[in-house]
Ligand SMILES: Cc1cc2nc3c(=O)[nH]c(=O)nc-3n(C[C@H](O)[C@H](O)[C@H](O)COP(=O)(O)O)c2cc1C
């Protein structure tokens with residue numbers, strides 16, 4: 001078992017330092033340069049754990065370059081770091097687990113990133129009401145009295161809306177008090193208050209905190225070669241002991257399930273990655289390796305590293321209908337294809353789940369999915385379209401039954417409550433995304 005992220009270490013700073021040692025200082029007399037960490041992150045081949053699995057060293061370099069391009073006298077050249085602990089995916093619990101049980105490792109990552117890119121402001125963002133707020137407050141108070149951070153790290157609590165945790169929305173919130181995505185510029189170009197902004201997922205930052213201590217070669221000793229290291233997986237649905245487990249990337253799906261007691265019965269499919277992820281039929285997916293390329297090759301999306309088993313007594317199309325309706329309500333209401341297209345998709349999926357759709361309506365749904373993909377200011381519509389399209393691909397027999405007014409679990413459901421996905425209450429698009437809505 002490879003456990004690197006300190007989930008079983010007590011969360012205090014003293015215990016953290018006993019377990020991991022102190023974050024090394026950059027010592028100019030020794031010839032260290034703040035930017036050395038970027039090279040180490042490249043050696044580590046660390047890829048972001050927030051959903052996109054983008055190479056972290058490229059983001060660090062992009063922020064440094066964007067800052068340098070502004071010239072020494074520009075007032076807006078000083079970079080900003082934002083740790084993304086929002087965990088917008090309702091089925092995910094990994095970032096909350098990390099921020100409550102190992103908050104100092106994430107804060108070390110913010111500290112190391114800030115020093116490396118020369119940031120003068122640093123934030124950790126968790127959604128309003130997050131269980132991580134108290135542990136972060138305690139951790140930040142401990143760090144302030146020990147004066148271990150080069151910049152003060154502040155907690156920000158944007159609204160608990162799905163798109164509020166998209167990186168440009170977070171930068172927008174920090175700079176202007178609005179949690180709507182901004183486009184076309186990315187945060188590394190123009191982020192919080194127009195400044196170059198690094199947004200990294202909480203887990204990515206925890207790995208960064210370890211790389212700063214132990215180096216890139218150490219980090220890449222375990223895991224899949226294309227995306228090394230360990231990763232936190234939120235396992236849920238039809239398993240006896242759902243929860244968050246840490247495994248090397250590339251671990252077989254059946255081994256991950258075994259850490260949670262194995263499947264609780266016959267599994268008909270999996271939701272991978274979260275609600276912006278994708279569905280796969282059970283088939284031999286349990287033999288697949290849990291890394292971005294292998295999950296994609298099997299038809300899924302590793303995304304936010306959610307692995308949700310759907311038991312045979314759960315109708316995947318009913319699950320899909322509930323989640324799609326919620327995703328439609330989470331639009332920020334800024335782009336037509338997202339604001340108007342997603343509710344139409346949700347309505348089509350609802351008809352399918354209710355067994356009232358016919359072949360014409362089904363074709364209409366497929367057309368809509370094609371039309372909205374790639375047409376939003378952010379990736380929210382693409383993620384929702386993929387969620388629907390992969391379900392239609394993964395469960396063709398169930399789709400055919402529903403178009404024939406039947407359902408494979410009709411009359412048998414209700415005995416598998418563990419299969420149902422968590423769906424927060426529906427809200428109106430765009431509501432509550434402004435700071436003034438809360439004051
Ligand atoms: C609609 C939407 C919601 C997102 N929600 C989250 C989230 O809750 N947490 C997160 O870390 N990244 C989320 N992301 C991804 C972020 O935009 C960003 O890519 C990520 O925080 C970067 O961190 P990483 O490079 O360390 O993965 C979301 C993206 C989209 C399009």
Ligand code: SF4
Pocket residue numbers: 163181182330331332333334335338339375376377378379380381
């Ligand atoms: S695509 Fe949707 S969520 Fe994204 S910016 Fe446009 S309206 Fe907002």
